[in-house]
Amino acid sequence: MTDPKISMTTTNREVRRRHQVLTVAACGVLLGAVDLLLQRTLPYPWANLANSSAVWALGAFGIGWWLRAGWWRSALAGIVLLVVAVQVYHLTAAVVMDDDVQMLWSPTGIMWSAFGVLAGALFGAAGGLTHDRRPWLRPIAVAMPGAVLLAEAAMLVDRSDNPGRGPNYRTDSLQTAAIEAILGVALILLVARTNRVRLLALTAAIVLAAIGFAGFTVAGFGD
Structure with a gap:
């Protein structure tokens, strides 16, 4: 027979991981949408921060730090966060500014998604490694x-x-x-x-x- 305590622990772990995945995706949606809106509403120089690649990298670092998981899971979370954010950014621009929705799959959009993969992996992993004991x-x-x-x-x-x-x-x-x-x-x-x-x-x-x-x-x- 399966130990009910082990089964309960496994179930709780799976539920927690699903919640973490949903949280990372939700943060990506917020980052992409809010970033564009802040660029349009904040005065300079603060608007520059909303349009900052470094600040987006901080998002990946923060999600890796929050996750408190191994470096590879933190890196994956950082990638998901930034890639989702890039797509939501362009989608928000299409809705709010009447930009061309084709930016989602244009060479420029793909390039920014590629930067999201690179920065998300690097800074997501770094966020996770802040808890490393070495x-x-x-x-x-x-x-x-x-x-x-x-x-x-x-x-x-x-x-x-x-x-x-x-x-x-x-x-x-x-x-x-x-x-x-x-x-x-x-x-x-x-x-x-x-x-x-x-x-x-x-x-x-x-x-x-x-x-x-x-x-x-x-x-x-x-x-």
């Missing part, structure tokens, strides 16, 4: 959200002198960069549990931010 790995995972914000802040500073973007672009870019830099450091201090991890994570964030800046540049975000 002392060398946890600071790197904790550094990830701060690093991506610092990388994007550096990119905004680098392209703030672009004369073709209008007279207010430099001011908006520098203000957004300052907000992201402050937020990046604050997140590391908040996510880390000890001063040692905070110090190591801040150090790692500088290195990772340099790599992230190079990645943004290669991907064409710096143009």
